Amino acid sequence: MDTRAEVRDFLRTRRAKITPEQAGIASYGQRRVPGLRRDEVARLAGVSVDYYVRLEKGNLNTASDSVLTAIANALHLDDAERAHLFALAQASRAGSPRCRRLQSPAIRPSVQHFLDTITGSAVLVRNGRLDILATNPLGRALWAPAIDTVVGRPNMARFAFLDPHGPDFYGDWAAVGRDAVALLRT
Template sequence: MAPEHTSGDELARFLRARRTQTSPESVGLTPGPGVRRTPGLRREELATIAGVSIDYYTRIERGKETRPSPAVVDALARALRLDDDEHHHLRELAARAARYAPEPPPPPSRTVRPHLKLLLETMRPSPAYIVSRSMDLLAWNPGGLALYAGLADWPATQRNLARYLFLHPAARELFPDWSTQVRACVARLRTEAGTNPDAPDLTKLVGELLLKSSDFARLWERYEVVGHKKPQKTFHHPQIGVLTLSGQSMQLEGTPGQRLGAYTAEPGTPDHDAMLLLDMTTPHPDRPRTQPDTQRPPTP
């Protein structure tokens, strides 16, 4: 079941989520006596702080007003204490709501250019891969696939890093900070879906995860667009052991939203040795094994 969108929906959802997660105390208000039935700020409280009428703000949050001025958008961002990334996201949502087009864009090509595949090979032994905007795994070098334990068991068309984090049984064991990893993952998808809410590849993935993962559904409703990324990531790999790698992700120019992900370790360290072992004991993705590989540790 894919989520439905109309003009102003994403703008309204973001504002509503942020309002309900903003406490009165955090914006300098003193809650009155009694139990508040509304989590976070009330609409009238936010409107007052932002300096807009309650009726106008209510229409924005209900998706009826899709052309708030930049001054109003900035005032709402200040009232909600948004950081720079969240403020930028709010501006993008407002701009999109004003120029909303009902026709969904076509899905981006999954084709990876040959020179980018060659780049992945030249990066060995560093694990590296290329993903689509919806986190589909499109190309990889041996370590890039093997690093995500058990992902190779899925058909190539089903290999998606978000799907892996929430639905693969090995993911929670692989990442000791699984909760941090999934929050960053959902934040990335939320940011992408906010500016491309009708993109078929995104809506299909989000619909699947909403249906199959209660953890994803809970995080999706929070509407966080800033993940808590760490410069290093630790893996409890069932074959290689524990290794901590520095990760980097970057947009690939001239592609339909494809990104390169890569991990490195300082030469001469145990982590680098483990990375070398991961690369050497993994079959090349373009050369499937026809006989058992005696050098590869048995799968648990």
Template sequence: MTSNDLGDFLRAHRARLRPGDVGLASYGARRVAGLRREEVAVLAGMNSDYYARLEQGRERSPSPQILEAISSALRMDDAAREHMFRLAGAAPEGERPQPRETVTPALRQLLDGYPNAAAFVLNPATDFLAANALADALFSAFGKRDNMARMTFLDPAARTFFTQWGRAAEAVVAGLRHATGLDPHYRRLHDVVDSLTRASEEFAALWSSHTVHGKTRDGKEVVHPDVGPLDLMYQTFDVRGAPGQQLVIYHAEVGSPSSQALALLGSLHATRNRESSPEG
């Protein structure tokens, strides 16, 4: 983490845009990628020196009106806009408590109520807090099921497990970046980001892009060594009463080959567990 997260975030978004993207004519040689600071200031209707001070960290208390103008100028989506407001200290923090690291018995029971879906609970740092049997089976391809971000970037199995590894990696990093805006003082999240930044150049490059989103639904194509390709859909739900926890459910279309393969995977995993148990 840096002491000028807002400035870093603004620079990253400015670098993604070209003059033509925002209806401006391009002129002169450009020393850096993207828009010039002066162009952002014009689009936002503000003094260019003031905008420069924001990026440089010399101005740290922009008004909500200024932030709205910048989000419009830089074509931010809702997730990026929300994150920028939080970085600037302008979004209402309320009394949001630190994320809980334990799962209630009721939630664990709920996980087991999804026999045909892989269901698990993550904290904002993407640590696994709980998982049902089918989730254990699905992620058995990895050496250890402990932290989704670590698994994606540091476990070699991820490169073959995720059919579109680059897309999966980008989604994990964007989710972590979104979480830092919601829980900026959550120590575990900072530790995960710091350790992955040191351990993975790919993570460090994606982290520096300042992409933000908190997807709630998307497709996921994976290849499991036991049953082959699986075309899945995942959905994410915030756990009410446990701020920061997310219930994630991976499922396949009913009656599809992926649904049959997922059921077979669960059966294989259960058989192995019985055979390896002391009673087995």
């Protein structure tokens, strides 16, 4: 059985098990289907009806843990059912296309040539993840401990936090660490 169908069946059967009275909702007249309506579950969980309908159709891959907990509480799920709901969400996320980590762009030869012509200053080009993309000769000499000790693309944050020479390389390592964390968070 595919995950979407299993999610649909699970949420529908659990919704059918709960009576409006058990959920604390006043019930008026005869109901066509047993249990709670979708809008009632959505209201109890604190999500929009459209969002809950999408979840019940099997789209759990974007549901946060807090939303899943709210739905589990609204449906009065026991521990085993709650664990199953979270397992279904995990399986949905595993089956969805993941955001691939983008490769760092290559520096064009013209940019590298321009960097090489700068002889009075050390120049370092980096991306938002603090990967070192290019340097001029003076920059390469200055940041040699960070560049030469790494296989693959050097990273300033990785050097600062994981390399044993990182704290010695920077004069104010604590400030560099705070800055690196702030840059990575943005």
